[in-house]
Structure formats: structure tokens, C-alpha cells
Amino acid sequence: xxxAGRNKTAVFDADMLAELKHRRLIERELRAAILLNELxxxxxxxxxxxxxxxxxxxxxxxxxxSRGNISPAxxxxxxxxxxLIDQLGEWVLRRALSDARELPDLRISVxxxxxxxxxxxxxxxxxxxxxxxxHAPSRLTLELTExxxxxxxxxxxxxLQALRDMGIRIALDDFGTGFSGFDYLRHLPVDCIKxxxxxxxxxxxxxxxxxxxxxxxxxxxxxxxxxxxxxxxTERQMLLARAAGCTLFQGxxxxxxxxxxxxxxxxxxxxxQCA
Ligand code: C2E
Ligand code: MG
Ligand code: MG
Ligand code: MG
Numbered sequence: 001x002x003x004a005g006r007n008k009t010a011v012f013d014a015d016m017l018a019e020l021k022h023r024r025l026i027e028r029e030l031r032a033a034i035l036l037n038e039l040x041x042x043x044x045x046x047x048x049x050x051x052x053x054x055x056x057x058x059x060x061x062x063x064x065x066s067r068g069n070i071s072p073a074x075x076x077x078x079x080x081x082x083x084l085i086d087q088l089g090e091w092v093l094r095r096a097l098s099d100a101r102e103l104p105d106l107r108i109s110v111x112x113x114x115x116x117x118x119x120x121x122x123x124x125x126x127x128x129x130x131x132x133x134x135h136a137p138s139r140l141t142l143e144l145t146e147x148x149x150x151x152x153x154x155x156x157x158x159x160l161q162a163l164r165d166m167g168i169r170i171a172l173d174d175f176g177t178g179f180s181g182f183d184y185l186r187h188l189p190v191d192c193i194k195x196x197x198x199x200x201x202x203x204x205x206x207x208x209x210x211x212x213x214x215x216x217x218x219x220x221x222x223x224x225x226x227x228x229x230x231x232x233x234t235e236r237q238m239l240l241a242r243a244a245g246c247t248l249f250q251g252x253x254x255x256x257x258x259x260x261x262x263x264x265x266x267x268x269x270x271x272x273q274c275a
Pocket of ligand 2: 111143
């Protein structure tokens with residue numbers, strides 16, 4: 001039993017080592033990808049209850065010539081474990097806000113990593129990119145995952161507040177997965193919650209699931225927060241999310257994330273109507 005235990009440890013260590021090496025490799029390639037123009041930003045529509053386009057979420061894409069498409073769910077955590085996330089975060093923001101010049105009147109959501117908020121100069125960085133691109137702060141939402149938001153320090157809270165004071169909106173992403181409790185919602189400077197798609201996927205499954213989304217939405221609505229239902233994949237989920245009190249809707253059923261050119265083509269009418 002003793003030797004089996006030792007073997008297990010050896011295998012585990014070998015796996016960890018391989019994973020670590022792989023992460024280092026990805027990190028190096030990602031650093032190069034920024035310079036080699038392998039990164040792109042796709043946009044996923046966010047609609048109001050009437051289905052009208054009101055915002056888009058910017059989502060980072062990495063097309064590696066050797067590896068193909070690499071999911072941000074894979075490479076963002078790697079970037080977050082290094083200073084690379086700051087560079088990447090600034091790159092995405094600049095690209096998204098430049099692209100937004102062609103999307104008049106649409107709000108644009110950009111994901112930020114909690115690690116970016118650990119830097120004192122993050123507020124200056126956002127202000128600088130807004131000024132450079134001429135984007136109105138009121139048309140920008142920064143999305144922060146709930147699990148990251150739980151770990152906020154007084155410094156991070158102060159930075160979030162400074163961003164809000166500029167007119168930027170703050171959304172809590174993947175809400176319901178971080179189990180922050182509700183008390184903290186009262187203290188954190190936020191404007192919007194995005195109910196995680198795992199809850200939306202269970203809508204219609206049982207009465208409890210519906211009640212849970214309704215409770216989250218009504219709490220948020222009563223705090224004057226807007227409520228996005230994430231990951232709507234069916235018309236039925238759309239109806240149930242609307243009935244539960246969600247105010248904004250995002251998911252494959254409405255539209256998948258797409259390149260800017262496709263967005264302009266598909267939503268040409270609505271985008272011009274907004275302008
Ligand atoms: P997120 O911010 O919660 O973004 C929503 C994710 O759900 C996106 O995955 C989107 O493609 C996917 N999604 C949207 N609708 C549906 C649906 O109906 N069904 C399903 N199954 N999925 C749907 P994506 O693009 O792979 O991004 C994954 C995560 O990576 C994002 O989750 C976000 O946390 C992170 N991420 C992406 N871009 C950035 C970025 O520029 N900066 C940072 N810090 N994180 C980013
Ligand atoms: Mg997001
Ligand atoms: Mg999300
Ligand atoms: Mg997510």
C-alpha cells in the first residue's frame with residue numbers, strides 16, 4: 001500500500017509538471033500572439049425584452065496557427081496568473097472601444113479580470129483608452145465575475161467606485177456561482193448582475209429552479225440593478241427568464257458571438273435605427 005501511495009504521488013507530480021510546462025508554453029505563445037495579430041474580439045448581442053439589440057459583449061478570441069482556436073476559458077486563467085493579463089485587458093478594451101465607433105448608441109460590455117483591478121493604475125488606463133477612442137463612459141460596462149468580486153479588497157472597491165464615478169457601469173458576471181451572499185451586494189458598487197447560464201439552463205426543470213431565478217431577479221430589480229439572463233439557448237428559456245423578471249437577454253438562441261463585420265451585417269437595421 002505504501003509503494004502504491006508513492007506511485008500515485010509520482011504520477012500526480014508528473015501530471016502537474018506536464019500541466020505547468022504546458023501553461024508556460026501557452027503563456028509564451030500568447031505573449032507572441034499579441035504581437036503577431038492572432039487575437040481578435042467577437043461580439044455577442046444582448047437584447048431587451050422585446051428582442052431589440054441594446055448592447056454587445058466583447059469576447060476575446062485567439063486563433064493560433066499551430067493550435068487552432070484556443071478558448072478564453074483556457075488562456076485567460078493563464079494570462080491571469082502572470083502580468084500578461086494587464087496587457088491583454090488593455091488590448092481588448094482598446095480594440096472593443098475602437099470597434100464601437102461603428103456601433104453608435106449600443107452599450108459595450110468588456111470583461112475585466114480581478115487581477116487587473118489589483119493595479120492602482122487601472123482607472124487611469126481605462127480613462128486613457130476612453131479618451132483615445134472617444135467612447136462615452138456611459139456606453140461602457142465592465143464585467144467582473146462574481147467569484148472575483150467576492151475577494152475584493154477596500155482598494156478594489158475604491159477603484160470600482162472611481163470607474164462608476166466616471167459613468168461606467170459595473171456588472172457582476174456569472175452571478176450565482178460565487179455564492180457571495182446578498183449582504184455583500186449592498187456594499188459593492190455594481191449596476192447589473194448577469195445570472196449564470198447554469199441557472200438559465202435549469203429553467204423549466206423544476207419549480208425550485210424557476211423560483212430561484214425569480215428571487216435573484218426580484219432582489220436585483222428592487223435594488224435597481226439590471227438583470228441579464230446569460231446563456232439563453234431556447235425560446236422556452238427566453239420566456240421563462242422574462243417571466244422571472246430578467247430585463248436583458250444573451251445567448252445562442254438570440255445570437256452567438258460573431259466578428260464585428262457579421263454583427264454589422266446581421267444587425268444593420270437595428271444599429272442604424274439606434275444611430
Ligand atoms: P463570460 O464573460 O461569462 O462570457 C460568456 C461566455 O458564454 C462566452 O464564452 C460565450 O461565448 C458563452 N455563451 C454565450 N451564450 C451562450 C449560450 O447560449 N450557451 C453556451 N453554452 N455558452 C454561451 P467564451 O467566449 O468562451 O468566454 C469564456 C469566458 O472567458 C468568459 O465568460 C469570460 O469570463 C472570459 N473572457 C472572454 N473574453 C475575455 C476578456 O477579454 N477578458 C477577460 N478578463 N475574460 C474574458
Ligand atoms: Mg462576461
Ligand atoms: Mg458570464
Ligand atoms: Mg463565464
